[in-house]
Amino acid sequence: MMGCWILNESLSVILVLLWLGVNIYLFIDTFCWYEEEESFFYTRVILGSTLAWARASAVCLNFNCMLILLPISRNLISFIRGASICCRGPWRRQLDKNLKFHKLVAYGIAVNATIHIVAHLCNLERYRWGQSAEEEGLLAALSKLGDAANESYLNPVRTFHTNTTTELLTTIAGISGLLISLALILIMTSSTEFIRRTSYELFWYTHHASVIFFIGLAIHGAGRIVRGQTPESLVLHNVTVCRDRYAEWRTAALCPVPQFSGKEPSAWKWVLGPVVLYAWERIIRFWRFQQEVVITKAVSHPSGVLELRLRKQGFRMAPGQYVLLQCPAISPLQWHPFTLTSAPQEDFFSVHVRAAGDWTRALCRAFEAEGRAPTEPRSLPRLAVDGPFGGALTDVFHYPVSMCIAAGIGVTPFAALLKSLWYRCCESQPPLKLSKVYFYWICRDPRAFEWFADLLLSLEMRMSERGQTHLLSYHIFLTSWDEDQAFHIALHWDGNADVITGLQQKTSYGRPNWNNEFRQIAYRHPSDSVGVFFCGPKALSKTLQRMCRLYSSADPRGVHFYYSKESF
Incomplete structure (x- = not known):
């Protein structure tokens, strides 16, 4: 199992170790430089090793601040994913882990910022104690520099009775450092999973403290x-x-009074490039915000799901991509990600939105989605669209065999994939590398199947007519039902079509036995690469990752499961 994990995650581990190695190198190299550099000898007399701790952590902080914006530059990642011929296989899968890397770098910033703050607080106290009347010798002489004319100071704290808090709040470094610290604390605390789930809007707004x-x-x-x-x-x-x-010093010509100057600021040099790149991302978003989006239809589906069908000039998409939506009538600032559920062959693009948070509930109300009747586009609120952007699912067609697993509303990313398969069955298309799709959908509410069952039913009929039923194998699981539903299911169990979905493939009740599912697929495809794509909760994601490691062969010529999770 460890060997399979290494085969699947080796590149990710190498990249993380490379990031960690650069951090360690920068810290040690800078630390040793400030501990040995002759120009800072007198500074070390006052501050000791905390000078090196502060400066080494500052360099690592600059390095990580340079990286933090790159994983969330969506246009850059989409460009690399779609345009770079070298971005294939394991390298391509690293792009799906951009948010994980973003969080990892954020932890690096938090650690180095903590070291930097503690070190400088110690430095401030050391500067103050350098002015103590009890101090004598070289330390006292250095702290008194600057009292006479034509002398530059070394110790910025001029008297022992200086209040360090006041000193902190009257300098550029102190005020900016306090703002940086407060912003970082706000960003980190509001980024916890609990906050993101319970109040995504709070997470979204506080993240802009960046x-x-x-x-x-x-x-x-x-x-x-x-x-x-x-x-x-x-x-x-x-x-x-x-x-x-x-x-x-003031009398001997051989040893004149030493002169000191502050170190030139360098943080801006580290972050200038990524900040300009991210600013360009925002300019592109503003430009797309100005473009007209035509709402052709708004349809209310069961389980609080709103379908929006849209058109936009020049919009081109691929299965598995997502867009960011903004509704100025709800919030002029918030953009929320939604997976595209239409196929590239359709003359519109669509998203399915579940009313799960404040913003999505407001959107459903704005489009009158409480009822079941379709809403025609007359006096509907304006929508803005940014994207499309590449997601993990864009790689489905790059594997000979793919497992697509959805939980609840997580089925939406796979709608575009299945529709694309449907159109490929209708039209003459170049042969696919993809020869088999295993589709799994786990859902609690039977009503949630209604809006998606029509797509599966038409796909089932079309593939049967074309003699391509072998291409798609789908498995639907219902995990929650009441007594009336159970009686109705039992009464119609012998029917030709499933009582819930209307499909020939019967719905299973309960949760899948993933050991059996992976074992069977490994048996059927003993030497293939199997792409496993998932959209749903974290607990199931961990289970699927474990299954991929467990059933991947240690032999490079055997079956290998490669896991990807849809994330925004």
Whole structure:
């Protein structure tokens, strides 16, 4: 099982180790430089090793802030996914883990920010104690520099009685550092799974505190609090010779008073490129916001599902892609992701929205989706569309065998795939690499099958007419029912069609036995690569990942299951 896990996840592990290795290298290299650099010798006399801790963590912080925006640059990822011929196989699957990498980098930022804050708080206290009347020797001499004319200071805290809190709030570094810290805390705490599930809107709004974070990061070093000896001063004032002759600095020509200057800020150099790239993403979104979207039909389905059929000039899509929707009448700022449920061959594109949160409930109300009757597009609210963007499901056709597994409303990403298969059965299309699709749908509410059953029924009939029933094998599971439903199911069990879906394939009751399902597919396809695509809850996702590892062969020539989860 470990060997199979390595075969499936080896590239992901290598990339994570590479990211971790760069962080460790940058930290150690910067730490050693500040511990040994001659220009910071006098700074180390006051601050000790906390100087190196602060600067090393700052470099790692800059590195991770440079990376944090790249995984959420949707147009960039879609371009790489669709245009790069080298982005195939294992490399292509890494693009599906962009949000995982985004979270990993965020943890790196949190760790390094904590080290940086603690180190500088220690530095502030050390600066203050350097002005103590009890201090003597080189430390006291360094802290008194700047009192006389034509001297540059090393210690920014000028008296022992200085209030460190006041000092913190009266400097650029202190104010920007406080804003950065508050923004980071707000972003991290509101990004927990609990907040995202219970109040997605809160998560969405607080995540935009990142604007404050990056502005603060760019100006944080402008105050140049950490100071070192200037290159010119190092030539005239040799530290090795003069460090023990501090009492003679103002009188001896051999050891003049050392001169200091702040280190040039560099954070903006790290983040400028990604920030410009992300700003360009927002410009593209604004441009798409201005484009007209025609709502051809709004249909209310059972279980609080709203179907929107839309048209937009120049819109081109592929099965498995998703779009971001905005309804200015509900919120002029919020954009929410929805998988496209139409096929590229249709003259419209569609999404299915379940009323699961504040925004989606407001959208259903705006389109009068409480009833069951279709809503015609007369005085409907305006919609804006950004996208489409590539998702994990765009890779379904790249495998000879694919398992498509959906739970509840998670079936929507697979609607476009099944419709695309339907059109390929109707039209003369080039031969597919994909030769078999196993489709699984697990749902609790029998009414939820109604809107999707029509698609499956037409697909079933079309494939039967074309003699291509071998291409699709579907399995529907109902996990919840009441006594009346159970009686009705038992009464019509011997019918030719399923009592719930109307399909020839009967609905199963209860949860799938994934061990049996994976074992059978591994037996039927002993030497194939099987793509496993899932959209649904995290608990089932973990189970499927474990099944992929368990039933993948350790032999490179055997069957291998490659797992991908739809995420936004």
